Amino acid sequence: MARKEVGTESSTQEGAPVGGADAARAARPPRTLVNRRTFVLSGFWGSMAALGAAIVGGWGIDFLWLKEITGFGAPVDVSASKIPAPGADPVHIAEGRFWLVNIPAGEADSPGGLLALYQKCPHLGCTVPWRADFDFGGKKGWFRCPCHGSTFTKEGGILVSGPSPRPLDTMAITFKPTGDITVQTGQVRAGGQDNPLRGVSLGGQAPAGA
Numbered sequence: 001m002a003r004k005e006v007g008t009e010s011s012t013q014e015g016a017p018v019g020g021a022d023a024a025r026a027a028r029p030p031r032t033l034v035n036r037r038t039f040v041l042s043g044f045w046g047s048m049a050a051l052g053a054a055i056v057g058g059w060g061i062d063f064l065w066l067k068e069i070t071g072f073g074a075p076v077d078v079s080a081s082k083i084p085a086p087g088a089d090p091v092h093i094a095e096g097r098f099w100l101v102n103i104p105a106g107e108a109d110s111p112g113g114l115l116a117l118y119q120k121c122p123h124l125g126c127t128v129p130w131r132a133d134f135d136f137g138g139k140k141g142w143f144r145c146p147c148h149g150s151t152f153t154k155e156g157g158i159l160v161s162g163p164s165p166r167p168l169d170t171m172a173i174t175f176k177p178t179g180d181i182t183v184q185t186g187q188v189r190a191g192g193q194d195n196p197l198r199g200v201s202l203g204g205q206a207p208a209g210a
Helices: 002-027 036-056
Strands: 075-078 091-093 098-103 113-118 130-136 139-144 159-161 170-175 181-189
Touching (some): 098 181, 113 181
Antiparallel strands (some): 075 181, 091 098, 130 139, 170 181
């Protein structure tokens, strides 16, 4: 009888460790799995929060603040001292990307006046320089595209040679009471055979028919 009790006690002791391991596993908290979607969304919202903090902190104020447009695309003022005399070589206004031409009355059937010629070649967009030394047809002084050779007259940017589809484009001009002018570089008009008629007189008015 005593032997039987010993065996029962031994059996109970051998089973104790097994029961203890199961209990430990049951008490252990479950692992939290982060799936890919949760990870990506967390990164996105974290980045947005950082950006918002930067803007509020002042780093993004310059980015959000609308600044006044200057130079090409905006009105460009030209002082009276830079306006060429009638028939003189064109003056390049780099800030506005145009050439200022003063066409003498009678040249190219023009009543005369100031003309702002966009420096961009209508062919493929190359910058067209004024070539006082370039000889074409026995005459010197032309706008000559360095890319494909389109050649334009000083008196209005009229196309005389090359692959350009039209004369040089023009920009609107207004006069100020001081004698200075403002060129509206955001108002580019496609060049045409009537370019010489688009000149603006010193009185601030475009000739009739321009």
